Amino acid sequence: MTLSVDSPATGTPAVIARHVTKSFGGRQVLADLDLTIEQGQFIALLGASGSGKTTLLRVLLGLEATTSGDVFVPETRTTVFQEPRLVASMKVWRNVVVGQPRATGTRAAAVAALDEVGLADQADSWPGTLSGGEAQRVALARALVRQPRLLLLDEPFAALDALTRLKMQALVAELCSRHRPGVLLVTHDVEEALLLADRVLVLKDGRISLDLGIDLPRPRHIGGAEFDALRDRFMAELGVLDPVRRVPTPPA
Amino acid sequence: MATDSAPRSRRASLSLRVLVPVAIFGLWWLLTGTGVIPGTDLPSPAATWDAFIQLWTHEDLLGDIGISVARAGIGLAIGAGLGLVLGIIVGLFSLGEELLDSSMQMLRTVPFPAVIFLFIVWFGIGETAKVGLIALATLFPMYLNASNGVRNVDRKVVEAARSFGLRGAGLVRQVVIPLAMPSILTGLRFATGVSVIALVFAETINANQGIGYLVSEASSFNNTPNLVVCIILYALLGIGADALVRILERTLMPWRRQVAVR
Numbered sequence: 001m002t003l004s005v006d007s008p009a010t011g012t013p014a015v016i017a018r019h020v021t022k023s024f025g026g027r028q029v030l031a032d033l034d035l036t037i038e039q040g041q042f043i044a045l046l047g048a049s050g051s052g053k054t055t056l057l058r059v060l061l062g063l064e065a066t067t068s069g070d071v072f073v074p075e076t077r078t079t080v081f082q083e084p085r086l087v088a089s090m091k092v093w094r095n096v097v098v099g100q101p102r103a104t105g106t107r108a109a110a111v112a113a114l115d116e117v118g119l120a121d122q123a124d125s126w127p128g129t130l131s132g133g134e135a136q137r138v139a140l141a142r143a144l145v146r147q148p149r150l151l152l153l154d155e156p157f158a159a160l161d162a163l164t165r166l167k168m169q170a171l172v173a174e175l176c177s178r179h180r181p182g183v184l185l186v187t188h189d190v191e192e193a194l195l196l197a198d199r200v201l202v203l204k205d206g207r208i209s210l211d212l213g214i215d216l217p218r219p220r221h222i223g224g225a226e227f228d229a230l231r232d233r234f235m236a237e238l239g240v241l242d243p244v245r246r247v248p249t250p251p252a
Numbered sequence: 253m254a255t256d257s258a259p260r261s262r263r264a265s266l267s268l269r270v271l272v273p274v275a276i277f278g279l280w281w282l283l284t285g286t287g288v289i290p291g292t293d294l295p296s297p298a299a300t301w302d303a304f305i306q307l308w309t310h311e312d313l314l315g316d317i318g319i320s321v322a323r324a325g326i327g328l329a330i331g332a333g334l335g336l337v338l339g340i341i342v343g344l345f346s347l348g349e350e351l352l353d354s355s356m357q358m359l360r361t362v363p364f365p366a367v368i369f370l371f372i373v374w375f376g377i378g379e380t381a382k383v384g385l386i387a388l389a390t391l392f393p394m395y396l397n398a399s400n401g402v403r404n405v406d407r408k409v410v411e412a413a414r415s416f417g418l419r420g421a422g423l424v425r426q427v428v429i430p431l432a433m434p435s436i437l438t439g440l441r442f443a444t445g446v447s448v449i450a451l452v453f454a455e456t457i458n459a460n461q462g463i464g465y466l467v468s469e470a471s472s473f474n475n476t477p478n479l480v481v482c483i484i485l486y487a488l489l490g491i492g493a494d495a496l497v498r499i500l501e502r503t504l505m506p507w508r509r510q511v512a513v514r
Contacts, residue, residue, distance in 0.1 A: 061415055078416065085412035089430030089507050098426070099417035126507040142416065 401435025
């Protein structure tokens, strides 16, 4: 089992994972999984609850060791978690550059990143005074300020209200197209995946069971014949919708 | 957290707070002044004031207060300091917990006055035994709260900070200790309270200076006015220590000031 951290020349993939297996106490969560993410590519990873999406993300982040297989990731990879996970005792701008060396983790760098998510004026606030959406935008600024070659998004919109979620999705789409990191968005929301991703994967039984490029024109909107067809295809793959009768399948 | 239907003005709130102390003082003044309670049992406020002036001018009361505060302060600094360091170690490392925690939990159940005689045998009847007793008494409340505080720091936040490159000492200093600060300060508050109690016991060990010395002197001469002066002094010391910790809470946890309970 290896996790190799390197900074390959631009043009090489952001992630190469080969034959990755991960077991928790005999239960295989990832089974001989292969995955490549090209530089600048936005990939959405769909999967039912407990399908191992978050485990895969944690493996790529280096928080979880694989049982076997090889993983190549760039050194600069950052993440936005489902919760903001800000340090309550640090002002917002210090949260943005947390862990950065003094030379690069300057206030100016933090404010510039906060400006991109529209929160430059909150640089000196305490995290406890922010709303949920604002806190998540700070978490996004924290991930982007390091100019990652790989950005890992672990259901970052799941805890937000519907209106804030739409704004946040648009913000993420815009910032990713500007900074062009390789992106892996873990989500269970098919529509969200189709709105944002260049490629959508489905994780089932520990491996990628479906891998489709999404050629819908941008900016994208929910709906339309092509969008609906794709959604039904992914829903069926996830076992939520019967592809023929278009009604939820009864539990087996 | 107290809740009320309508928020009270600052002045009304302050008047409510002083209402009970003022009533007690009035009752004290009334009962001793009318002779319901004889002066030999409880001196009147006036007699207590006279005793205070007497101690202040003819004896070195200020010096005694200084000695007592120094004993409590040094003992607290040693005990709470050690408790803090041990608490953080045990909270951070499972090795530390396995090695120390059960012993600490066992020791903390020993009532500290029980070891006074041992301390006299070990350290003699000088300052070491007194300061040592206060240090011992203040160690455990700090240890318990600090180790709990560190252990209960949100793991997800620590994991996130680590994934952004914060490790080792930096992680502990910038994330773990600040997030455990509410617990640590609760520990300090308990410890300061206990330090005054331990001071009373410590100063029964052959003291010839300090408030405890005045207490034992007043006791052997049935001097109730001096005794009441000392008791009030102990109370004031306790309030002063508590106020100091409150100020510390504000300066060490500025992020908590603006965040209201929602």
